[in-house]
Amino acid sequence: xNRATKFIIILGIVSLLADxxxxxxxxxxxxxxxxxxASAFMVGFAAGFGExxxxxxxFLSGYVSDRTGRYWFITFAxxxxxxxxxxxxxxxxxxxxxxxxxxxxxxxxxxxxxPRDAILSYASSTMGHGTGFGIHEAxxxxxxxxxxFIVFMVLALGGGFxxxxxxxxxxxxxxxxxxxxxxxxxxxxxxxxxxxxIDYTSFRGSYWIYMLAVCxxxxxxxxxxxxxxxxxxxxxxxxxxxPVLYSLAMLTDAVxxxxxxxxxxxxxxxxxxxxVFISMLYAPLAFLGGSLAAVxxxxxxxxxxxxxxxxxxxxxxxxxxPERRGSAYGTFxxxxxxxxxxxxxLMGYLYGVWIPAVVLFSVITxxxxxxxxxxxxxxxxxxxxxxxxx
Numbered sequence: 175x176n177r178a179t180k181f182i183i184i185l186g187i188v189s190l191l192a193d194x195x196x197x198x199x200x201x202x203x204x205x206x207x208x209x210x211x212a213s214a215f216m217v218g219f220a221a222g223f224g225e226x227x228x229x230x231x232x233f234l235s236g237y238v239s240d241r242t243g244r245y246w247f248i249t250f251a252x253x254x255x256x257x258x259x260x261x262x263x264x265x266x267x268x269x270x271x272x273x274x275x276x277x278x279x280x281x282x283x284x285x286x287x288x289p290r291d292a293i294l295s296y297a298s299s300t301m302g303h304g305t306g307f308g309i310h311e312a313x314x315x316x317x318x319x320x321x322x323f324i325v326f327m328v329l330a331l332g333g334g335f336x337x338x339x340x341x342x343x344x345x346x347x348x349x350x351x352x353x354x355x356x357x358x359x360x361x362x363x364x365x366x367x368x369x370x371x372i373d374y375t376s377f378r379g380s381y382w383i384y385m386l387a388v389c390x391x392x393x394x395x396x397x398x399x400x401x402x403x404x405x406x407x408x409x410x411x412x413x414x415x416x417p418v419l420y421s422l423a424m425l426t427d428a429v430x431x432x433x434x435x436x437x438x439x440x441x442x443x444x445x446x447x448x449x450v451f452i453s454m455l456y457a458p459l460a461f462l463g464g465s466l467a468a469v470x471x472x473x474x475x476x477x478x479x480x481x482x483x484x485x486x487x488x489x490x491x492x493x494x495x496p497e498r499r500g501s502a503y504g505t506f507x508x509x510x511x512x513x514x515x516x517x518x519x520l521m522g523y524l525y526g527v528w529i530p531a532v533v534l535f536s537v538i539t540x541x542x543x544x545x546x547x548x549x550x551x552x553x554x555x556x557x558x559x560x561x562x563x564x
Contacts (some may be wrong), residue, residue: 178300178366184356185294186313191349192257193314195342196279198321199260201417203276206335212269222515224277228284229511236288236504240497245289245364246357252286253353255279261343264336287507292499293363295491300366303488304445308435311483315428319421321345367496380553381493381502385509387546388486391450392513394457394539395478396521396532398423401460401471404525410468419472426476427483435484443551446485447544453478454540457533486510 207217235252239245259279266272298306324345325338333341360366398420405411411419430449438445453474460471487503494502517539524531 176300177360178297178306181297181356181360181363181366182294182301182306182309183313184352184359185290185297186310188253188349188353188356189310189314190317190320191345191352192253193317194321194324194345195257195260195317195349196283196321197318198325198342198345199263199279199339201322202325202329202335202338203263203272206263206339207269207272209335210266210269210272212272216269216273220273220276222518224280226511226515227277228280228282229508229515231281231284232288232507232511233504235285236292236500236502236507239289239292239500239504245293245500246361248289249286249293250353250357252282252284252290253350255282256286257282257346257349260346261339264339284507284511288500288504291487291490291503295488295499295503296363296365296367296496297360298488299491302436302439303491304435304438304485306435307488308432308484311431311435311480312428314483315424315431315480317345318427319424322417364496380550381490383546383550383553384489384493385506387543387550388506388510389513390539390543390546391482391486392510393517393520394454394536394543395482395514395517396457396460396475396536397514397518398472398475400518400521400525400532401475404461404529405468410463410465419469422469423472423476423479426473427480430477430480431484432480434481435488438485438488443489443547446481446489447547447551449477449481449485450540450544450547453481454537454544457536461529461533 203220204217207220212220235248239248242248256279259275259282263272263275266275294306294310295303298310300306321342324341328338328341329335402416402420405416405419406413434445434449456471456474456478458471459467459474463471487506490502490506491499521532521535524535
């Protein structure tokens with residue numbers, strides 16, 4: 175196993191343990207806030223504003239990372255804020271403190287994501303960016319499944335919400351320990367960058383066209399809570415089966431990240447277009463079909479998420495030089511987050527008006543993304559035919 179592969183696995187283990195921490199908490203933050211007396215509006219505000227804040231801060235984080243070169247420092251700061259906020263929820267005496275900690279946790283994740291993705295892109299240049307990000311996402315999703323299961327076991331054994339949050343301090347400390355080991359072993363991850371094809375010093379023009387495709391994908395991709403809400407209120411599935419369906423989606427997320435990431439390195443943007451085409455079928459299946467269609471739709475939803483977390487992140491490295499990688503990922507994450515938040519609000523409104531309108535909006539935006547990606551594929555082909563990258 176070469177050094178770059180070891181580094182990718184180390185970062186993947188960090189993400190596994192980090193996801194175990196905050197994804198485990200996300201399953202009980204809603205009921206916990208209700209226990210503290212928060213209204214449904216405040217629960218929605220904490221979740222929505224927290225996500226939006228986390229995505230907005232990514233732009234600043236990426237820019238500062240590039241300007242200062244302190245990728246590791248900002249990554250550490252973000253992970254510490256992100257992970258420590260979770261067990262601190264156990265000591266929240268009122269819902270106001272809980273809301274603050276939930277928002278801080280999301281901002282911590284936003285702070286560390288661009289520099290973390292930048293140093294991950296350096297290492298993955300050896301095996302291929304798609305493969306590297308695919309491995310990272312697969313490990314990440316193992317934690318996303320394990321965390322909620324741990325909290326479930328705590329509650330099943332008679333513990334309460336506070337005990338659930340406290341237990342999550344264990345993977346949080348482990349994540350920071352593995353991250354420290356990664357820093358000690360690879361203090362200068364930029365040296366792992368092996369690509370020789372990049373001879374430009376600023377973002378290529380196709381990067382901004384790519385951002386348009388990112389906007390379309392994020393706008394029309396429904397949050398799973400909206401899918402779960404529909405399945406519950408419509409009686410398509412028993413409420414107890416919806417978490418199981420989410421686990422299925424996370425499993426297909428992990429598998430598809432590995433598959434699409436690997437083939438992206440070989441076939442380029444046509445693989446991304448294929449992933450979007452397959453996953454866009456989730457909407458008609460999940461919102462208009464019966465129980466079997468809902469299961470299939472959830473699996474396809476997971477396929478899309480896996481592609482977004484592997485192929486979409488890997489593609490950013492194709493448009494940006496190493497010294498601007500933090501800014502590239504910061505901009506990418508901010509655009510994706512704002513578009514996702516806007517799309518979520520719009521689809522939530524459309525759901526209350528006419529459910530098929532949600533499906534139409536989702537399919538149209540994903541189809542628009544495919545058209546833009548096809549244009550990028552043609553541009554990339556012309557650039558490579560000329561034997562230069564710019």
